[in-house]
Amino acid sequence: xxxxxxxxxxLSVPEGAIVSLNCTYSxxxxxxxxxxxxxxxxxxxxxxxxxxxxxxxxxxxxxxVDKSSKYISLFIRDSQPSDSATYLCAMSVSTGNQFxxxxxxxxxxxx
Amino acid sequence: GAVVSQHPSRVICKSGTSVKIECRSLDxxxxxxxxYRQFPKKSLMLMATSNEGSKATYEQGVEKDKFxxxxxxxxxxxxxxxxxxxxxxxxxxxxxxxxxxxxxGPGTRLTVL
Numbered sequence: 001x002x003x004x005x006x007x008x009x010x011l012s013v014p015e016g017a018i019v020s021l022n023c024t025y026s027x028x029x030x031x032x033x034x035x036x037x038x039x040x041x042x043x044x045x046x047x048x049x050x051x052x053x054x055x056x057x058x059x060x061x062x063x064x065v066d067k068s069s070k071y072i073s074l075f076i077r078d079s080q081p082s083d084s085a086t087y088l089c090a091m092s093v094s095t096g097n098q099f100x101x102x103x104x105x106x107x108x109x110x111x
Numbered sequence: 112g113a114v115v116s117q118h119p120s121r122v123i124c125k126s127g128t129s130v131k132i133e134c135r136s137l138d139x140x141x142x143x144x145x146x147y148r149q150f151p152k153k154s155l156m157l158m159a160t161s162n163e164g165s166k167a168t169y170e171q172g173v174e175k176d177k178f179x180x181x182x183x184x185x186x187x188x189x190x191x192x193x194x195x196x197x198x199x200x201x202x203x204x205x206x207x208x209x210x211x212x213x214x215x216g217p218g219t220r221l222t223v224l
Contacts, residue, residue, distance in 0.1 A: 032211050043117070043204050043215040044155070051211070088154065090213070098145070099213055103154040 003027055006089055006102025015111050019076040023089035023102045026070065030091040030100075033065050035074045038086045038104065047087075048074065079109045113139045113209045117216035124195055125224055132190045132219045134205030140185035141207035146178070149202045149218075161188040195223040 006023045013019055021035075031052055036044035048063040050056045050072075056063045062075040072091070076083055089102040114137040124130050134144055142163045147155040159180050160168045167180035177199075179191040188207075192199055204218040 034213070036215070041202070041218070041220065043115075043206075043217040046212060046214060049212055092211075098157060098160060101155050106152075 003100040004089060004091060004102045007105055008103050010106040010108060012108045012110060013079055015079060015081060015109055017079050017109070019079050019083070019107060019109075021074040021076075021087050021089075021105050021107070023072050023091075024070055025072075025091060025100075027091075027093070027100075028067070028070065029093045031094065032092045033063070033072050034090040034099070035061075035063055036088040036090060037083075038088060040085075044088055081109045081111050084108045113137075113207070113212070113214045115205065115207050115214045115216040117205055117219050119219060120217060121220045121222075123222045123224065126196055127194055129191055129193045130195055130221060132192075132203055132205075132221075134188045134190070134207070134216050136186045136207040136209070136214075139207070139209045141188075141209065142185060143208045144182060144188040145206045145208075145213070146180060146188070146190050147204045147206065149204060155204065158190075192221065195221070197223045199223050 004025045033050045035048040038044040050063050053065045053067045060077045064073045086104040086106050088104045090099045092099045116135045118133045144161040146158045158173045161180045161182040163182045169175045182188040200223045206213050206215045
């Protein structure tokens with residue numbers, strides 16, 4: 001079983017839609033959860049960072065962590081064509097440990 | 112957020128030559144840097160963890176004699192692909208940890224002819 005599971009998509013939505021991206025994981029020791037956005041032929045860009053359980057909001061983006069279910073989500077409100085990218089979830093046990101990545105979900109927002 | 116740079120952004124080389132890729136943390140000191148490889152439409156594959164002043168830790172299946180990593184300072188790590196072959200062609204991305212967050216470089220696209 002992989003440490004982190006993420007549906008690769010692809011996911012296509014109309015502009016303005018609410019997008020829900022999800023990852024599940026198996027290691028209950030994970031404490032740090034990240035979402036990255038990667039445009040084609042570019043390095044990943046950190047979008048959201050959450051420690052332990054709970055919600056975090058930043059503009060149109062909301063990250064949720066449910067440690068009891070080992071499930072994390074990223075919601076994008078009022079999606080824009082510029083949101084079209086691959087979204088990667090990542091998590092780690094502690095600040096000194098390696099990160100484990102999902103495979104990434106490819107998102108296309110259609111104008 | 113913190114900035115990580117990579118150089119070169121793109122390199123084309125002949126089979127059998129060696130290529131060096133630099134990764135720099137521009138506005139913070141990173142005791143740990145990571146090197147990843149990414150194939151088209153695939154996720155990041157961790158190759159090695161680079162620790163300043165000590166030997167890198169390689170992931171299983173990654174040849175340490177082929178992918179030489181040096182982390183000579185708190186702001187610079189280098190990856191040298193030795194005796195490159197066409198199957199080494201890939202997108203190589205480094206990252207650096209700033210406290211609990213990890214920031215990525217823009218990547219280096221290596222093409223071996």
